[in-house]
Amino acid sequence: MTQPEEQHGAPVRAWRPTLQEVAALAGVSRATASRVVNGGAGVRSEIQVKVRQAVDELGYVPNPAARALMTRRHDAVAVVVAEPESRVFSDPFFARQLRGIGRELSASAVQLVLLLVTEAGDYAQVGRYLAAGHVDGALIFSVHNDDPLPAIVDGLGLPTVYGGRPGWEPTGAAPLYVDTDNRGGAQAAVRHLRERGRQRIAVITGPLDQASALDRLSGYRDVLPQADPALVAEGDFTAEGGRRAMAELLDRGGDDRPDAVFACSDLMAAGAMAVLAERGLRVPEDVAVVGFDDGDTAAQWASPPLTTVRQDIEGMGRLMARLLLTRLQLTFDGNTGAAAGLAPVVTPAELVVRASS
Amino acid sequence: MTQPEEQHGAPVRAWRPTLQEVAALAGVSRATASRVVNGGAGVRSEIQVKVRQAVDELGYVPNPAARALMTRRHDAVAVVVAEPESRVFSDPFFARQLRGIGRELSASAVQLVLLLVTEAGDYAQVGRYLAAGHVDGALIFSVHNDDPLPAIVDGLGLPTVYGGRPGWEPTGAAPLYVDTDNRGGAQAAVRHLRERGRQRIAVITGPLDQASALDRLSGYRDVLPQADPALVAEGDFTAEGGRRAMAELLDRGGDDRPDAVFACSDLMAAGAMAVLAERGLRVPEDVAVVGFDDGDTAAQWASPPLTTVRQDIEGMGRLMARLLLTRLQLTFDGNTGAAAGLAPVVTPAELVVRASS
DNA sequence: CTGAAAGCGCTAACAG
DNA sequence: CTGTTAGCGCTTTCAG
Numbered sequence: 004m005t006q007p008e009e010q011h012g013a014p015v016r017a018w019r020p021t022l023q024e025v026a027a028l029a030g031v032s033r034a035t036a037s038r039v040v041n042g043g044a045g046v047r048s049e050i051q052v053k054v055r056q057a058v059d060e061l062g063y064v065p066n067p068a069a070r071a072l073m074t075r076r077h078d079a080v081a082v083v084v085a086e087p088e089s090r091v092f093s094d095p096f097f098a099r100q101l102r103g104i105g106r107e108l109s110a111s112a113v114q115l116v117l118l119l120v121t122e123a124g125d126y127a128q129v130g131r132y133l134a135a136g137h138v139d140g141a142l143i144f145s146v147h148n149d150d151p152l153p154a155i156v157d158g159l160g161l162p163t164v165y166g167g168r169p170g171w172e173p174t175g176a177a178p179l180y181v182d183t184d185n186r187g188g189a190q191a192a193v194r195h196l197r198e199r200g201r202q203r204i205a206v207i208t209g210p211l212d213q214a215s216a217l218d219r220l221s222g223y224r225d226v227l228p229q230a231d232p233a234l235v236a237e238g239d240f241t242a243e244g245g246r247r248a249m250a251e252l253l254d255r256g257g258d259d260r261p262d263a264v265f266a267c268s269d270l271m272a273a274g275a276m277a278v279l280a281e282r283g284l285r286v287p288e289d290v291a292v293v294g295f296d297d298g299d300t301a302a303q304w305a306s307p308p309l310t311t312v313r314q315d316i317e318g319m320g321r322l323m324a325r326l327l328l329t330r331l332q333l334t335f336d337g338n339t340g341a342a343a344g345l346a347p348v349v350t351p352a353e354l355v356v357r358a359s360s
Numbered sequence: 361m362t363q364p365e366e367q368h369g370a371p372v373r374a375w376r377p378t379l380q381e382v383a384a385l386a387g388v389s390r391a392t393a394s395r396v397v398n399g400g401a402g403v404r405s406e407i408q409v410k411v412r413q414a415v416d417e418l419g420y421v422p423n424p425a426a427r428a429l430m431t432r433r434h435d436a437v438a439v440v441v442a443e444p445e446s447r448v449f450s451d452p453f454f455a456r457q458l459r460g461i462g463r464e465l466s467a468s469a470v471q472l473v474l475l476l477v478t479e480a481g482d483y484a485q486v487g488r489y490l491a492a493g494h495v496d497g498a499l500i501f502s503v504h505n506d507d508p509l510p511a512i513v514d515g516l517g518l519p520t521v522y523g524g525r526p527g528w529e530p531t532g533a534a535p536l537y538v539d540t541d542n543r544g545g546a547q548a549a550v551r552h553l554r555e556r557g558r559q560r561i562a563v564i565t566g567p568l569d570q571a572s573a574l575d576r577l578s579g580y581r582d583v584l585p586q587a588d589p590a591l592v593a594e595g596d597f598t599a600e601g602g603r604r605a606m607a608e609l610l611d612r613g614g615d616d617r618p619d620a621v622f623a624c625s626d627l628m629a630a631g632a633m634a635v636l637a638e639r640g641l642r643v644p645e646d647v648a649v650v651g652f653d654d655g656d657t658a659a660q661w662a663s664p665p666l667t668t669v670r671q672d673i674e675g676m677g678r679l680m681a682r683l684l685l686t687r688l689q690l691t692f693d694g695n696t697g698a699a700a701g702l703a704p705v706v707t708p709a710e711l712v713v714r715a716s717s
Numbered sequence: 718c719t720g721a722a723a724g725c726g727c728t729a730a731c732a733g
Numbered sequence: 734c735t736g737t738t739a740g741c742g743c744t745t746t747c748a749g
Contacts, residue, residue, distance in 0.1 A: 021742055032720045037744060040428065045718065064491045068428035069742035072725045077425075082474075086459075098455060102443075105476035109485060114494070117439075117474040119462035128466060134421045136376065137471075280663055306637060306663065378726055389736045394728060402734065426726035429741045 020061040027058040040065060079114035080327060081138040083129060083152060085145060086121060096268075096298045096316060097144065100166060103320025104142060111328055113139075130155045140327045142166060148212040153178070162334055164327045166319070168347070170214035179330065180347045181323045184213050188312035188352025189222025192265050192293045195310070195354055197226065201291055203256075205234040207248040207275060209267045216240070219267045219295060234261060238271045245271025249278040262290055263360070269294040272309055275286035276359070291360040295352075307358035314352050322348055377418040386414040401528060436471035437684060438495040440509060442502060443478060444715060453625075453655045453673060454501065455501075457523060460677025461499060468685055473660040487512045497684045499523060505569040510535070519691055521684045523676070525704070527571035536687065537704045538680045542572050545709025546579025547667035549622050549650045552667070552711055554583065558620035558648055560613075562591040564605040564632060566624045573597070576624045576652060591618060595628045602628025606635040619647055620717070629666055633716070648717040652709075664715035671709050679705055 007217035026036040031050060038046050039054040040063075046054075057063070071077050082104060084097065101117075108115050116138055118129050131143060133156060140162035145154055146169045153171060156163045165180035196204045206223045209216025224230070233255050236248035245266055253260055272294030276286055283289050286307060297313035330345055383393040388407060395403050396411040397420075403411075414420070428434050439461060441454065458474075465472050473495055475486050490498060490513060497519040500509055503526045510528060512519045522537035553561045563580045566573025581587070590612050593605035602623055610617055623629035629651030633643055641647050643664060654670035687702055 022744095023742080033743080034721080034745080035719060041744085047718065050719085057549065062491075064488060064493075066429070066742050067492050067494055068434075069725090071425035071427055071746075072423070072727090072742080073744045075725085102476070102478070105474075106478055109478065109482055110477065112485065115471055115474055115476065116436075117462075119459070119466065119472065121459070121463055121466065125466055128469065132471065132700065135424050136421075137424055189623045277663070306634070339733090379728095380726080390726090391728080391737080392735060395735090399730085404734065407735085423726050425727075426741090429726080429743090430728045432741085 006323060019066070020063045022063070022065070025054065025057045025061055025063045028061065029054045036285040075136075077114075077137060077139050078112060078329075079116050079138045080108065080324075081116045081118050081133060083118045083139045083141055083143045084120065085126075085147070085150065085152065086119065096296055099298060099316040100144075100320035100323070103317035103322075104324045105320075107319075107328070113328065126151050126155075133161055134159055140164075140331050142311065142323050142327060145213065146170065147210070162327060162330045164323045164330070166323055168214045168218070170212070170217065178347070179326055179345060181319050181326065182215070182347070182349050183314040184349050184352045185218035186222040186225070188295060188314070188354070189219040189265070190225050191222075191352070191354040192295065192310075192312050193223050193226040195356065196263040196291055196293060198267065199263075199291060199360060203234060203235065203259065203261045203263070204230070205252045205261035205264040205273050206230075207236050207238045207245055207252070207264060207266040209238060209240045209271075211237060216267060223265060225292070238267065238274075239261065240268045240271060241312035242270045242274035242277075245273075245274025247276050249275035253278070253282060260290075263292070264290060265293045265295075267295050269298055269305075269309060269311055272311070272359075273305055276305060276309075281308045287358065287360050293360050295355075297355060310357045310360035311355055312352045313355045315350055319350055323351070368483075375653070376423070377420045379420070379422070381421045382411065382414045385418065386411045421509050434471075434494065434496050435469060436473050436495045437465065437681075437688075438473045438490060438498045440475045440476050440498055440500045441477065442483075442504070442507065442509065443476065452501050453503060453653055456655060456673040457501075457677035457680070459677075460674035461681045462477060462601055462677075463674075464678045464681035468556045470685065476521070483508050483512075486708060490491070490518055491516055497521075497688050499680050499684060502570065504567070515649060519681045519684060519687045521687070523680055525571045525575070527569070527574065527607065535704075536683055536702060537702070538676050539572070540676065540708045541673040541706050543574035543579040543582070545652060545671070545711070546576040546622070546624070547582050548709070548711040549614065549652065549667075549669050550580050550583040552713065553620040553648055553717060556620075556648060556717060560591060560616070560618045560620070561587070562593065562618035562621040563587075563611045564593050564595045564602055564609070564621060564623040564628050566595060566628075573624060580622060595613075595624065595631075597625045597628060597630065599627045599631035599634075602631025603635050604631075606632035610635070617647075620649070622650050622652075624652050626653040626655055626662075626666060626668055629668070629716075630662055633662055633666075644717050650717050654712060662716065667714045667717040668712055670712045672707055676707055 022033050022036050026033045029036060031054060035046060035050065036054050043051045105115055118132065120126060120129055140154055140276050142164050144166040146153060146165060148170050153169055155223035165178055168180050168182045169178050194205060204227060206220065208220045211217060236251050238244035238248040264275055266275050272292055276292055279286055279290055286292050294309045298316060299312045326345065379390050379393050383390045386393060388411060391410050392403060396408050400408045462472055474703050476508065477483060477486055498513055499521050501523040503510060503522060505527050510526055521706060522535055525539045526535050550561060561584060563577065565577045568574060593603035593608050595605040621632055623632050629649050633649055636643055636647055643649050649666065651666045651668035654668045655673060
């Protein structure tokens with residue numbers, strides 16, 4: 004008996020059948036067995052059946068390490084999420100995008116490997132992981148302007164798709180990304196407030212080292228180029244940040260307070276509304292509020308329900324995955340992708356009017 | 361020239377240095393190079409230096425596939441999340457636990473592979489993935505009573521830790537899990553409402569095929585064994601479910617409506633509060649509300665702020681990871697773990713009183 | 718259409 | 734302490 008005796012019920016299946024044994028049982032060579040396992044192209048169907056029987060009988064599952072060693076493919080992609088301010092996960096935005104990605108990948112039997120960057124030191128670890136060639140490609144989120152990741156994947160030549168337009172100057176190949184029309188959405192939001200007759204429209208921005216935050220601010224400025232600088236407060240996409248920014252806006256103004264505020268995320272809008280409530284200001288009578296995201300929770304459960312800019316978040320996730328997958332396919336075929344007409348995608352952002360404005 | 365000519369800036373580093381070349385450059389054998397790369401135990405420090413220089417010079421990174429083929433370890437664990445009702449990601453609960461797990465694993469340089477089960481068919485895919493031996497262990501969340509996953513990992517003998525007590529009868533070894541004191545927390549919540557003088561305390565439960573939901577309901581019944589059955593409504597942990605359940609409770613009662621409600625998740629509490637607001641019922645004057653989770657968003661941003669049962673969500677995630685890691689270490693040492701005194705952990709749940717009750 | 722042979726890059730005995 | 738020798742399990746030319 005070579006198997007160690009178990010002390011408990013669950014048998015640790017330390018030993019797993021190999022292709023060799025499948026071949027032996029089916030009475031064919033390893034090579035043929037391999038062909039069948041990989042689709043069976045060019046194998047007599049009679050033999051295919053025998054091999055598949057053997058596979059079932061033995062419960063054979065290919066060893067991915069061995070396969071990867073040979074093929075240099077892993078059928079896995081990394082999703083890299085940097086959350087320096089531990090923001091990502093309190094925001095449903097990312098979660099929904101992740102779901103879209105998961106759906107799309109699992110349809111192609113490609114594994115999703117989630118890499119969380121929590122502390123600065125993790126960048127090196129993630130870099131090593133990617134450099135080791137664990138995965139065939141990467142999806143990278145919420146890149147800040149000083150983010151080391153783009154340089155890393157660029158240096159590695161790892162096929163990558165970004166979530167949100169990366170704000171850095173492209174050095175090598177043009178980056179592939181999926182983004183919302185942040186600027187257009189912001190314009191629509193601000194225009195809406197103006198059309199409602201609001202005179203002093205404030206904005207609570209996201210962190211200004213991120214392209215999405217900058218773009219939304221640009222949209223605001225497009226519509227209100229002459230706006231009082233005191234109407235702009237920087238937030239960080241979190242509820243707490245929205246809270247702080249709103250308080251700041253109110254404290255600044257004296258009695259010339261804003262009569263509307265465009266918060267660049269729903270979470271910040273929620274924070275802002277909490278402050279307004281505390282100060283006895285009614286929404287929308289005294290101050291109209293518009294958010295951005297429509298990532299369910301915040302917008303729909305706020306009272307009053309939040310007017311916001313909707314993006315198809317899950318769809319963006321799917322798109323990212325799809326883009327990467329075709330890029331990988333092309334790479335495998337020896338094409339770099341850019342040549343094949345792969346290009347960034349910008350999805351529309353649509354204003355949804357509810358009671359808060 | 362064997363390397364394909366690049367059409368674009370980014371060089372695809374198709375070729376990567378192997379241990380062989382590191383050894384050659386350092387003037388030692390592969391074996392020695394390998395030893396150095398793996399810590400250098402028992403190698404003259406003089407040679408270690410030479411090898412490390414070669415590693416740096418060449419930018420060598422070990423090929424994980426080759427290594428796994430040999431060692432049968434992957435330094436990766438799977439996190440399996442089944443979200444049949446697409447609930448998981450709208451709930452900050454899971455996200456925070458994930459963060460705890462990520463922190464703990466990255467401290468041990470163990471990779472986190474996220475497996476999302478979205479549709480019924482995905483179970484087979486996840487099963488195959490786990491069976492293939494991609495990972496050394498698994499963390500499994502939100503097991504329902506008919507969940508096929510426990511049987512799968514059990515059959516595979518894959519070291520596993522559950523998030524939340526699995527509600528099935530243990531067949532093999534006793535399952536390892538990390539859970540909150542759901543029952544105790546629920547008792548505290550209901551007792552609190554009773555002490556506040558509430559007479560008709562309703563409960564909005566979670567999905568009753570999940571242990572956590574059942575345990576919370578048990579806590580309610582512990583305190584109010586004689587409660588009117590009409591005061592119990594089944595929810596599903598989502599805001600929308602809470603909404604429906606609350607409406608049901610109000611419609612049932614006639615003018616004998618509840619004067620308090622214990623919602624078994626914050627999200628459901630938020631839904632319930634929305635319904636109460638719509639019907640012109642004040643919180644807490646007319647109906648007191650208590651939630652469960654304290655997963656930031658919902659509880660803190662509700663108005664009025666929600667009284668709820670707090671659990672250390674991130675800590676639970678860390679604990680799960682830690683438990684699995686020590687279990688893996690033991691497995692590697694040839695021990696099954698149960699023998700070594702590894703046991704489930706139940707963390708405390710503490711009532712946090714805010715304005716809603 | 719099938720089999721034989723040659724590794725992919727690495728680690729783990731086993732000698733020296 | 735270090736090198737030599739065998740593979741891990743799989744795919745993939747290349748003959749037949």
